[in-house]
Amino acid sequence: MLSGDLHYFHVGLKFIIIGMTDTQLHWLIYTSYHTYFLQHGDIVSETVSQLAAGKTPNDVRLDVTKPILCDRSVRWFVKAFKLINKPDIIQKASLLCAAGTDNTCNLSFDSLTSVKARRMLRDLPRTAPDMWERIQSCRQPATSEDSTTAVLVHEDTVENEEEPGDESPLELLLQFVASGKKCAPDGYRIDVDGSLVINTAADMFEEVPVSTAEPDPSGRGKRRRFVNKQYASLVCM
Secondary structure, rough: OOHHHHHHHHHHHHHOOOOOOHHHHHHHHHHHHHHHHHHHHHHHHHHHHHHHHHOOOOHHHOOHHHHHHHOOOOOHHHHHHHHOOHHHHHHHHHHHHHEEEOOOEEHHHHHHHOOOHHHHHHHHHHHHHHHHHHHOOOOOOOHHHOOOOOOOOOOHOOOOOOOOOOOOHHHHHHHHHHHHOOOOOEEEOOOOOOOEEHHHHHOOOOOOOOOOOOOOOOOOOOOOOOOOOOOOHHOOO
16 A cells, blocks of 8 residues: 555656646655655654554554645655755756767756857857757747727827827917916916916816805894892892
8 A cells, every 4th residue: 555655646646747847847856755755754654653553564454645745745744855055066967968879968056057058059050950949930920909990190189198289379488488377367377387278177167256244143042141139139238
């Protein structure tokens, strides 16, 4: 049963490998390698504990229920990640991703930014014209929006929404320019850039006459106070 579980574990890793880059693949191999030994550690520990409890080797049964495997699998991958999450191991994985006839290039930073790599890219049209032709022929597929035919519109018919039209009469503009752009006519104001614009506040609000007369008193008004004379005879003099 134990060997079968390990077999299914590694079969699952094979499906994960599909579509990965070489660097991720090497990293996964290191992770699988360390996870394999962590699994054996739990197996040995559980077997020894059952033998110490008095069970015979034929009666030893490992707990392979889903809760136990879920808890242990998290610990396996966390420990394996801590073991491989080191700069030297990551750099080694990049170095193992070699390419070329003599494996002179790899995915390390030094190799990708080297003068030799740039020289190979520069000489690619001459050394590998077929590959260079395939690279040049790769174009992004046109979308449905790009395939539509553009309609040419004359510039005079296009309205620029960012620049509102000037509705000021020509006579007011001449007066405004003649005054040195210092005073705006009635119903207009000077914008921050010095242009003459319509004063929208004057269009929105109308002059309403306000009465200054005092309002007539209403309600009870003020009450006058009088002295209570009902008990005046009882007051001691």
